Amino acid sequence: MTGRLSDVDIGVDSLLDAAPCGFIAFADDGTIRAANATLCDMLGYVRDELQGRRLESILNLGSRIFYQTHFFPLVKLQGRAEEIFLLLRSKSGDDVATLCNAVRRQRGGESITDCVFMRVHERQKFEDALLRAKKAAEEANELLERQAMELEMSEQQLLEQGEELERQRTLAEEANRAKSAFLATMSHELRTPLNAIGGYVQLIELGIQGPITEKQADSLARISRAQRHLLRLINDILNLARIEAGRVEYNLASCHLKEMVDAVLPMVEPQLQSRGVRYSVDVAPDLTAYADREKVQQILLNLLSNATKFTPANGSVAVTAAVMGERQERVALAVRDTGVGIPAERLAQVFEPFVQVDDSHARRAEGSGLGLAISRDLARGMGGELTAESEVKVGSAFTLTLPALLPT
Template identity: 50%
Template sequence: MNAAPAAASSSADAPAPPPARAEPSRILLLLDQRENRSLLAAELGDRHQVLPATDDDALDGEFDLLVLDGRSLDRLWERVQRRKARDEPGFLPVLLVTSRPGVKMITRHVWRSVDELIVAPIEKAELRARIEVLLRARSFSLQLGGQVEAARALAQRLHQQAEELRGTAERLAERTAAAEEANQAKSQFLAMMSHELRTPLNAIGGYADLIEMGVRGPVTDTQRDDLARIKAGQRHLLGLINEVLNYAKLETGTVHYDLADVSARDALSSAEALVAPQAHARGLELEVAAPDTDLWVRADEEKLRQVLANLLSNAIKFTPAGRVRLSCEASGADACFRVSDTGIGLSPDKLEAIFEPFVQIRSDLTRTEEGTGLGLAISRAIAEAMQGSLTAESVLGEGSTFTLQLPLSSRS
C-alpha cells in the first residue's frame, strides 16, 4: 500500500475519541503486501494492539477488527464469513484496504464479508476515523451482547424460580386440601359425638326428674340433694356439649343466618335478662347503658343475643367483685356493643389467643372456672359471619372490654 500524506485538516474535523476501554482494541492485519502491513502497524500501534499476521489461521484467534487487502480476501472470504458468524450476535467488523477503484463491482460475497472499504491512497485521518467507527460498533455490540446474556440468565433464573414457586404452590395446595379434609372430618366427628352424648345426658336428666317427682317411690331429703347435684352436673355437661356442637356447625358452615334490622335497645334488654341472675348470685353490679337514640343493626337477632350473653357471662365469670357494664353507641357506619368489667384482666400477649378454640382466658383458673374455651371463638365466628368483628382490650388486674362491631341498618 502506498499511503498518501495526510490531507490538511483542522482538529474540528477529527473524529471524537472512542469510549475509554480497559484494554486497547486488538486489530488483526491479514495483508499479503508486507510493506502495507508494516505501514498500518506503525500507524495504528500507538493507540491499539496491532496483530500483524502472515498465517491465515490467525483468523481463529481473538481480535476486535480484521483488516484485509484484496488478495487475502479473495483467498479467505469463506473463512471470514464463518469467523464473523461465530461472533454473532456480536459484531466483528472487517475493513478492506484496496487499490482497485472498481472493487465495488466485485461479486456479492465481498459485501457479506466486508463492512467497510477504503481505496488507496489513504489519508491517515480518514483511516483512523473509519477504524474508530468500526471499533465503536464492535464495543457497543459486545456491551449489548453482555446485556442480552445477562437478561437471558436473569430470565432463566426467573423461570427456575417460577417453577420452584409453582411446585411450592402445588404442595401448599395439596397440604391445604388435606388440612381442610382433616378439619371437616374433625368437625363431623365432633358433631356426631355431641349428638351421641346428648341423648344419654337427656335421659339422665329425665330419669332424675321422675325420681324427684316421686314416681319411683318416696324420696328423702338427702336423696333430693343428691338428685339436685346429678341434675346440675347433667346441665353442665349438656351445656359443654352444646358449645362443642355449635362450634362444629360453625366450622362446617351449616349455620344459617337470618339477617334483619334488629333494635340495639331490644338486644341489650334481652341479653341483660339472660345473665342478671348470674351477676346477682356473684354479688356484682350489672349496668346496661342503652343508646340515647335507638339504633338499628343488621344482624341475626338470636345470634346477636347469644354473643352478647356469652360476653356478659365471661365478664361475670372472671370478675370476682365490682361491676360489669353493657353499652352500645354508633361509630360511623357501625354500632359498637361493648362489654366491660373490673375483673382479672389479661396481659396484651393473650388478647388474640383467647379467640382461639379451646383456650381458657386464664389457664390457672381452669380448675375453678368451668368451660370448654369455645365461647369467644364461637362469638367471633358469628360476628364475622354477620359482617362484623369482635375485639378485646384489657389491662392485667384492672379489667377487660370486648367490642362487638356490627353494621348499622338503613333505619338508623
C-alpha cells in the same frame, strides 16, 4: 513520458519485487511456486526459503484452518477470493495481519493461485476494537437475556409457591371441615345418652319409681348438676363445630339493641346479684342492628356470663351502645367489667377455641373455653366483629359491632 508500458525496460520480476504488497503463487497442493521480495521482507525470509514450502507453513494456526475450510475451497470453486483476512506467520513467529486477494488460473500446465497480500496493521486495530465492542455488546445482551430468564423463572416459582400455598390452604380447610363434621356428629351422639341420664334422674327425683332418701336426693342432685355441665360443654362444641362446618343459618333482620339486652339480662341477674357485682345498662331505645336476634342474644349472654364470672364482689359490669362509621353504618354493643383483666400477650388468643386465659382461672371458672370463639364466629357470620380490650386488674371490654343498616 512516451510509449506503452511494454516499452519500458523493466522485468516483470523486478516490477513485482518493487510492488508495495506481498505476492505469492502456489499450486493446488499448497506448494509455493513464487514469492516477491516484498513478501519475503514482510515475513523475514529469503526467497529460496519460501520456494517449495507449503503455504500453510507461513500461516498462523487459526488461519491455516481457515485456509483449508474456507479460503482454498473458495478459490478452487470460484476461481478467486477477495479481501480475505489472514494472519501470516513470520520466520521469527510473529503474526502479520494481511488482506488477501487471490485468483486461480492455469499456468505452465497446472493450476496456480496468485495471491496478493496487503498489510492491514491500522485496519486490524479498528477491526479488533470493533470485535471487542461487538463482544461486549453480545455479553451485555446475554446478561440481559439471562436476567430476563431469571426473572421469568422467579415469577414462575412465585406462581408455583402461590399454587402450593393455595393447595395447602384448601387441604387445611378440608381437614378443618372434616374435623368440624366429626365434632358435630360426635356431639350429637353424646347428647342422646346424656339426655337419657337427665330424664331418668328427674324421674327418680320426682319419686315416681318409689320414695327416695334424703341422701339419695342429694346424690341425684349432684348427678343432675354434672349432667347439665356436661351437656353445656357438648352444646358449645356442637355450636362451634356447626359454625365451622358452615352449617349455621342466619336470619338477618332489623333488631332493637335495647330489646335484645333486656331479653338476656334476666338470665345473668341472679348470678350478678349473688356475687355482689353491680351492673348498669345504657343503650338508647332507637338503636337497631341488622342481625340475627337469637345469635346476638347468644353472644351477649356469653359476654355477660364471662363478665360475671371474672368480676369479683363489689366490681361492676356495664352494657353500653354507640353508633359508628361515617355514615353511621355500624352499631357497637360493649360489655365492660372491672374484673381480673387479660394480659396483653394473651388477649389475641382469647378468641381461639379451647383457650382460657390461664389454668388457674380455668379451674375457677367453669366453661368449655369455646364461648368467645363461637361468639366471634357468629359475629362475623352476621357481617360484624367481636373485639376485646383489657388491662390486668383493671378490667376488660368486649365490643360487638354489627351492621346498622340494611345492606344496599
